[in-house]
Amino acid sequence: MARRKRFSGWGYEDQGPDQEEIDHLQATWSRCFKVDAFEATPAPTEDEITLRSPRITIPTALADFCTHDHYERLVHCYGKSVHDLARMLRRDFSNPPDVVAMPRNEQEVIDVLDWCNASEAVAIPYGGGSSVQGGVEAPSGDDRPVVTIDLRHLSKVLEVDPVSQAARIQAGVYGPDMERQLKPSGLSMRFYPQSYEFSTLGGWIVTRAAGHHTTLNTQIDDLVESLRVVTPSGTLESRRIPKSGAGTSPDRLFIGSEGIFGIVTEAWMRLQPRPTHRASASIRFKDFYAGADAVRALAQSGLHPSNCRLVEADEAAFTSAGDGQDALLIVAFESADHPLDAWMNRALELCADHGGINDTARSADPQAHRSGAAGQWRNTFLRAPFYREYSTACAVMRETFESSVTWDRFKDFHSNVKDAMSSAVKRITGRPGLVTCRFTHVYSDGPAPYFTYYGLGDKERLSEQLWDMKCAASDALISHGGTITHHHSIGRDHRRWYDQQRPELFARALRAAKRELDPKGLLNPGVLIDP
């Protein structure tokens, strides 16, 4: 039997934080909240949950790949946000999908959409289910039966073009499986969002995900060469072209569309050779804003570091071997073509110009990115979703809010958002918490700051407290000039702020396009726009 994913949390059933990690988390929270110990509410088991009876019958023709299976309906109930976790810990599975479809090829995607169309059912496209914005759950207040369409079996790398460094890839493939299939070609997408292990190519495309590259091709948008999309009105495929000036880009209509127009079934994606040269350094700054100035200089230098992550002192102490005194900047370059001395030397000069202290021994070790502060950061980055789950079970509120803002507004934005979040933690939980910031991505015109808060909630009203914090943080992001999301999508949870951010006339244009491609409004109702 294949390894099963946990229905109530992150990862596979045999995964989760180990005892050492749990001890570390408990010790950290004890210091932060002056509380001795934290008790984790046990995760729900399959047997505990009774699901609503399915409201629709699977036709015989689709029975091979559609199911009412209890476990599958549980797995597909929610995404992976803290709000989802809190609801699951409360044993609230009141709005499950009625059917989970797992089409094995594009024709079956068409067949299941046709069935939804004919039977007035809602269709929820589902990749890895890692949404943290309510992007994969059944809409509330909608009486139609719900069919979740899980693309996991569309998982093949169909074709590699080594000359153009591109590949045609089915949209349901998970990150590691995709890279495993690409490996013999020597090429890689070099795209590692935090969800990498449990998210899919198609999910990345429709949510405009961002990978670990801090500059240049940060978002999946620029890696898409062409797309195939199945809509209720038919199937379309864009032409494979390096760059085209032929009208409004067809791909860009679907990139970021979060499944409201159709289901991406495959894409030609741009790849790169695996890097053979690497250089990395950890730089300390006495002051976060001095570090930000150095990052701005780097972002405007044309050096294009692959990593350029600035972490506040408090957060560095949590995640990156920092001593809690200094902000930490990790700078790295990678190349499959050339040694990086000139690049790194200039980057270090720019850091020194802004008071950065480089106390990393320079290393030619090709595994250097896996050790030291960079390695520790990398490890924490990948393990964070497991920690999030454990913290929620302990009623330790921890959520992240990420945005992007121009440099001219950054310092005000940073201090205003932090103040608003700190006040909100105190107001909502009755005691101080911790709010930290790091940069996940940087551009010549501004950074993508990523805020994390920690607060000690009450198990009884955790959902409400988490939502209140989300509102306070999101209001601050929007009112101080940021975007509601740099790479976590809109889904249903971000709608209130997205609706303020995006021009209303643009929403009208999207609605019109939706009526054309999905006339009955089957796909992902409530995501991005209302019909």
Add this chain to the structure above:
Amino acid sequence: MARRKRFSGWGYEDQGPDQEEIDHLQATWSRCFKVDAFEATPAPTEDEITLRSPRITIPTALADFCTHDHYERLVHCYGKSVHDLARMLRRDFSNPPDVVAMPRNEQEVIDVLDWCNASEAVAIPYGGGSSVQGGVEAPSGDDRPVVTIDLRHLSKVLEVDPVSQAARIQAGVYGPDMERQLKPSGLSMRFYPQSYEFSTLGGWIVTRAAGHHTTLNTQIDDLVESLRVVTPSGTLESRRIPKSGAGTSPDRLFIGSEGIFGIVTEAWMRLQPRPTHRASASIRFKDFYAGADAVRALAQSGLHPSNCRLVEADEAAFTSAGDGQDALLIVAFESADHPLDAWMNRALELCADHGGINDTARSADPQAHRSGAAGQWRNTFLRAPFYREYSTACAVMRETFESSVTWDRFKDFHSNVKDAMSSAVKRITGRPGLVTCRFTHVYSDGPAPYFTYYGLGDKERLSEQLWDMKCAASDALISHGGTITHHHSIGRDHRRWYDQQRPELFARALRAAKRELDPKGLLNPGVLIDP
């Protein structure tokens, strides 16, 4: 009185090819076609042309900025393609706009669109009028009166943000005027399409223009931070954000929309500091495909040269001081931050790996890009539109077709397109001509090849011959897997091939969006889509 633009050709009334250039062109054509001399049909004069009486009366409220002036109607009759030139030389001005509006602020843009809406007139947005695809002419077979809206007075740089390296700029500004206004800030857009002197920011945005940068930010698309657009349904403005993952990008719906949804009135644009370091070299290749392999290596190296233009031997002899034996590659780097030795050294290694011969003395001269082969290429590039006009007047057919194609298909594409064009020249003109190719832009997954042909036409049937050649070349681009345009837009002239290239369902989505933003179909009928 302000310097007036020529209504029947490129540039200002005091511009055109000088005698030395004319002698050079004549000598070149003589060698090519074995004909002694070529006589240029004189350009039409204003007095010669009688225009159709205006079919609509300008309301008093708009009289300050709307006109029936003869010269203005003549100037706004056509774009600047060879097809336009041929019709002008034939004294065919049978479908002029009835009114030319020159709004002085955004409110006047709104006012004139409201008037068009109320009076069922067609509105043609007009920037510099440099379209080579019929993007700014009145639609044929449409009885509605036509109002051309020339944005020339929306020409201010409104605000510069030196910290984020961005500026808020009105869309009607011409290239040189924009750079003049930016100059005190030390920042520049570094965006030089061939039409630079006679095209506008708004025109670049709605046609997805490409500048002289050969890699990375080639297209205007990536330089747009936010937009303001006036549509018949209202005005919208996107939020100024470095990068956002909030749904489908609003900006990308309007970038490339060629004025069918609304009129871009201003944009926040990303800028760069003016370069202080430069390095350039000219490399010869015995074989064009060996040069292409070197360019591919450069495009996939992560070095990001600012220039990386490969020119076939035949074309190099015409334009770049080549000897007609070798293909010529111009490689250049520019930076405002760091010396470029490591970059150029590695680029030269890659060229040498593919048999490139570097016979340029390396120079630290900051004006090096204005001398030598690079300088000659640059000069020919900027003067080409004047030559095009003179050649058309001599019935020397010369048009360019540009595309983009993945590397795996490039060699077949190149030879098939050249063969198709060469056969077509012979079939259409009755004698051999010349077909050459260069790369204007290159990407990791493919180049943007740019084909030029020369053929000796007949003055009597020049329009038909030019159109037949366009059909033959465009058919070849599309059938061999390219895009119909990398950076020359669709307009009306490219429609036949664009309609084959873009997915029909996408066109339906665009039409639906158009009905929402421009319900009466005022704006640019026939461009991109039919209502």
